[in-house]
Amino acid sequence: xxxxxxxxxxxxxxxxxxxxxxxxxxxxxxxxxxxxxxxxxxxxxxxxxxxxxxxxxxxxxxxxxxxxxxxxxxxxxxxxxxxxxxxxxxxxxxxxxxxxxxxxxxxxxxxxxxxxxxxxxxxxxxxxxxxxxxxxxxxxxxxxxxxxxxxxxxxxxxxxxxxxxxxxxxxxxxxxxxxxxxxxxxxxxxxxxxxxxxxxxxxxxxxxxxxxxxxxxxxxxxxxxxxxxxxxxxxxxxxxxxxxxxxxxxxxxxxxxxxxxxxxxxxxxxxxxxxxxxxxxxxxxxxxxxx
Amino acid sequence: xxxxxxxxxxxxxxxxxxxxxxxxxxxxxxxxxxxxxxxxxxxxxxxxxxxxxxxxxxxxxxxxxxxxxxxxxxxxxxxxxxxxxxxxxxxxxxxxxxxxxxxxxxxxxxxxxxxxxxxxxxxxxxxxxxxxxxxxxxxxxxxxxxxxxxxxxxxxxxxxxxxxxxxxxxxxxxxxxxxxxxxxxxxxxxxxxxxxxxxxxxxxxxxxxxxxxxxxxxxxxxxxxxxxxxxxxxxxxxxxxxxxxxxxxxxx
Numbered sequence: 001x002x003x004x005x006x007x008x009x010x011x012x013x014x015x016x017x018x019x020x021x022x023x024x025x026x027x028x029x030x031x032x033x034x035x036x037x038x039x040x041x042x043x044x045x046x047x048x049x050x051x052x053x054x055x056x057x058x059x060x061x062x063x064x065x066x067x068x069x070x071x072x073x074x075x076x077x078x079x080x081x082x083x084x085x086x087x088x089x090x091x092x093x094x095x096x097x098x099x100x101x102x103x104x105x106x107x108x109x110x111x112x113x114x115x116x117x118x119x120x121x122x123x124x125x126x127x128x129x130x131x132x133x134x135x136x137x138x139x140x141x142x143x144x145x146x147x148x149x150x151x152x153x154x155x156x157x158x159x160x161x162x163x164x165x166x167x168x169x170x171x172x173x174x175x176x177x178x179x180x181x182x183x184x185x186x187x188x189x190x191x192x193x194x195x196x197x198x199x200x201x202x203x204x205x206x207x208x209x210x211x212x213x214x215x216x217x218x219x220x221x222x223x224x225x226x227x228x229x230x231x232x233x234x235x236x237x238x239x240x241x242x243x244x245x246x247x248x249x250x251x252x253x254x255x256x257x258x259x260x261x262x263x264x265x266x267x268x269x270x271x272x273x274x275x276x277x278x279x280x281x282x283x284x285x286x287x288x289x290x291x
Numbered sequence: 292x293x294x295x296x297x298x299x300x301x302x303x304x305x306x307x308x309x310x311x312x313x314x315x316x317x318x319x320x321x322x323x324x325x326x327x328x329x330x331x332x333x334x335x336x337x338x339x340x341x342x343x344x345x346x347x348x349x350x351x352x353x354x355x356x357x358x359x360x361x362x363x364x365x366x367x368x369x370x371x372x373x374x375x376x377x378x379x380x381x382x383x384x385x386x387x388x389x390x391x392x393x394x395x396x397x398x399x400x401x402x403x404x405x406x407x408x409x410x411x412x413x414x415x416x417x418x419x420x421x422x423x424x425x426x427x428x429x430x431x432x433x434x435x436x437x438x439x440x441x442x443x444x445x446x447x448x449x450x451x452x453x454x455x456x457x458x459x460x461x462x463x464x465x466x467x468x469x470x471x472x473x474x475x476x477x478x479x480x481x482x483x484x485x486x487x488x489x490x491x492x493x494x495x496x497x498x499x500x501x502x503x504x505x506x507x508x509x510x511x512x513x514x515x516x517x518x519x520x521x522x523x524x525x526x527x528x529x530x531x532x533x534x535x536x537x538x539x540x541x542x543x
Contacts, residue, residue, distance in 0.1 A: 070446045090448045102443035105538035106461045115457075119447050147538050167447075 014203040015046040015069070015171060019078035022064055022229075037228035038064050042078070044222060044231070046203060048170075053206045053214035055261065056224025062207045064229070066175050069205060070096050082171065092120055095164030095202075099176040101156040103148040109135065109159050110144040116167030134162040137196060154185035161193070165200060174206045178213065190216055194244035211265070215239070215257050216249060223264050233264055325508050330515065333508035342497070347516060350486065350494040353410065354478045354520075357417025361474055365422050369429020373463075374455065380430065391423035396484055403489070413485040420481050421474035428470020432463025465539050468532040472525055479521040494520075 020042035026034045039061045046052050054062045067073040069080060071090040079086045082093060095116070103112050113131040122130070135144055138158035148156055157177055164172060178186045190213060197204060208214050214221045218237055225232040237257055239248060248254050307327055314321035321329075337343035372380040395402065395416040406412040436459045444458045486495025494513050501509030 071448075072442065072446060090446045092447055094446070096443065096446040098439060098443060100439045102437075102439045104440060104458070104461070106464070106536070115444075116447050119449060119453070149538055173446075 012048050013045050013084075014048040014050070014082065015044070015205070016081040016084075017042050017044040017065075017069075017078070018081065019043060020065065020068060020075045020080065021077040022061065022068070022073070023076045039068075039075070040228035040230045042230060044234070046205065048203055049201050050220070051197060051204045051206065051218045053208055053218035053221045054224060055208055055211060055214045055221055056229070056265070057226055058209075060224040060226035061229025062224055063175055066096075066173050066205065066207050069171075069173050070094055092116060092167050093169050094171045094173055095167070095169035097157070097160050097164045097172065097174045097177045099179050101148070101153075101160050101180075103156055103159055103163075105148050108145050108147055109140060109151070112148070112159055113162045113166050115163055120167050122167075130166055131162075134166045137165070137199070138162045138192065152185075153181045154189060157181060157189060158192070161196070165196070165202070170203060172202045172204045174204065176207055176209060179209060186213075191244040193217065194242065198242060198244075211258050211261050212249065215254060215261065216243060221261055223261060235261055235264070323507065325511060330508050330511040333506075334512040334515065337497075337509075337512060343512075343516065346492055346494050346497050346513075347520070349492045350482055350517070351520070353413050353417060353485070353493065354482045354524075356410075356414040357481070358421050358471075358475055358478045360414060360418040361421030361425050361478075362471065364418070365425030365474075366429055368422075369426045370433065372426070373430035373433030374459075387423065387426065390419075391427070395419040395481075396488075399485075399488060408489055413482075413490070416485045417478050417481045420477045424470045424473040424477065425467075426470075428467050428473075429463065432466030432470075433459055435466060436462045465532075465536045468528070468536060472528050472532075475524050475528060476521065479517060479524070483517060 020039055021037070022039035024036045024038055026036050042065060044052070054065065056062055064073065068075050069087075071087050071094070081087070104115065107115065110128075110131050113134055114127045117127045117130060131144075135141055138161055140155060140158055140162070143151065143155065148159065151159065157180075160177070178189050181189065194217060204217075206214070206217060215237055221235045221237060223232045223235065224230070235257065239251075239253055239257065310324075311327040313319045314324050314326040334343065372383070399412075399416065402415055403412045406415055440458050440462065441454060444454055449457065482493070483495040483498065486493035487499045490496040490499075494517050498510050498513035498517075501507065501513060
């Protein structure tokens with residue numbers, strides 16, 4: 001059983017995914033209309049304060065699942081519960097961080113961070129203190145009045161994280177947030193994320209391509225297989241915490257967990273690629289840190 | 292010495308210098324192209340007797356009246372067609388393309404028949420041409436909103452109205468400014484054309500009078516004022532654009 005940084009067990013369930021399935025009706029082709037099963041039989045229970053990573057090949061439905069969690073897409077079957085309540089749409093109890101930053105270019109760093117607060121109708125006088133706090137938390141003090149185009153990729157992603165945290169959602173959904181930054185910045189951001197997670201005690205669902213990233217960050221790693229997208233296995237990452245600012249990446253245990261996940265991803269039965277008709281998954285997952 | 296400023300103005304200065312020198316030394320016929328100083332003298336004379344001010348004000352009223360009318364109609368039209376009515380847009384799109392290409396001067400007599408020969412007919416001709424770049428830019432601007440931004444904002448539970456005012460409108464601002472600046476350019480071109488037929492005032496009329504009476508310096512003085520006004524208007528719009536579209540400043 002994974003434990004949180006302070007060593008306490010947190011058994012209360014935050015998120016429950018129950019029998020999630022997602023079917024897309026593809027446009028009619030020569031052989032009539034076809035259906036594409038993007039997700040099938042997804043079941044997952046996430047404890048409050050837990051960090052769960054989702055890894056898998058491109059097109060396996062990771063991002064679709066995150067959209068369902070965000071409430072942007074309704075699943076064809078099954079349901080998502082947060083604190084025991086079924087979610088029916090997007091809401092401020094979940095924060096989302098996307099790969100492409102998605103910062104509003106016409107807003108300064110501060111105003112980007114305050115976006116969710118405005119929607120939450122937090123009075124202007126309070127917004128400033130909150131945005132100050134989260135801008136400091138992601139290490140961007142001094143850049144409050146800068147516009148996104150004046151920032152580097154890594155800084156933009158920090159703003160996006162601060163924006164998602166500022167309106168105090170209990171769940172943070174992250175869709176390959178560090179995929180677009182260079183390897184070095186990526187490791188820094190991973191360290192930062194763990195530190196922030198430690199400080200804020202959020203429940204995090206983190207989608208990634210990178211096995212290293214998943215192992216470094218998560219309590220558990222859910223491994224996807226594609227066509228249809230479903231969990232092949234959920235691996236506990238029983239590495240000591242805190243892991244940030246540590247050399248855990250080069251430890252033997254780290255290498256062992258990484259290898260196990262790599263093997264699980266490699267052992268994809270070959271017919272899976274053919275089952276989906278013309279939908280062929282080309283990307284093989286490599287064990288290296290970045291794809 | 293401010294080198295960037297020199298860079299930007301050098302070509303204009305050389306042009307003005309040649310305008311003065313070439314006719315003076317007989318390299319071009321001053322009958323057709325009088326030297327700059329002669330044109331300036333005429334301009335000064337027109338300022339002194341009040342003619343220039345009167346005609347400029349009349350022309351500005353027409354140009355900005357037309358541009359404003361085009362915005363008043365074009366903004367809501369673009370919002371409706373770009374916003375929530377894709378079917379309607381598909382239906383009227385081709386007709387609008389047709390209208391955009393139709394030169395209102397061809398129909399000037401019919402327009403005058405309906406609106407009379409006064410101010411409103413001229414404003415209508417200007418507004419007609421300005422309407423289309425504005426409408427099309429509003430439609431384009433609205434439709435080109437970044438889906439990722441919409442997703443990020445939508446994940447906060449923002450409704451259609453909130454998404455529209457907080458994401459779609461601001462992200463369409465650069466495109467809309469381009470359309471308005473294009474329209475402003477059209478306004479001054481159409482202004483002169485509309486004032487050359489049957490008008491009794493305005494800078495276009497001043498130029499037309501100059502042509503009829505072989506007052507070549509008047510033609511050039513009128514043309515210079517019109518050009519200056521058009522450039523100044525564009526400069527003003529750029530200034531506003533830079534204040535509104537802060538995030539695109541560096542890409543220009």
